[in-house]
Amino acid sequence: MRVSKQELIHWQLQAMLREHTFNDDTLKYLGVRKDSIGVPQHWYSIDGHEVPVDAIEELESADDDT
Secondary structure: OOOOHHHHHHHHHHHHHHHOOOOOOOEEEEEEEEOOOOOEEEEEEEOOEEEEHHHOOOOOOOOOOO
16 A cells, blocks of 8 residues: 555644644644645644645654753
8 A cells, every 4th residue: 555645744743743732823633625726635734824734845853942
């Protein structure tokens, strides 16, 4: 079974949401919606911006220096 890059990023984001606590304005899953050309996509709110998963190129972890 081959997994698309978008599906992999979606599952990585879901794992992050399960394993960590985020404020709703930092990272929140918004569900499946149609994008600008009518294709259903997983959508996330990231720092207050609504983003379809296919617009996310990569994920990287940020170390908390506090």
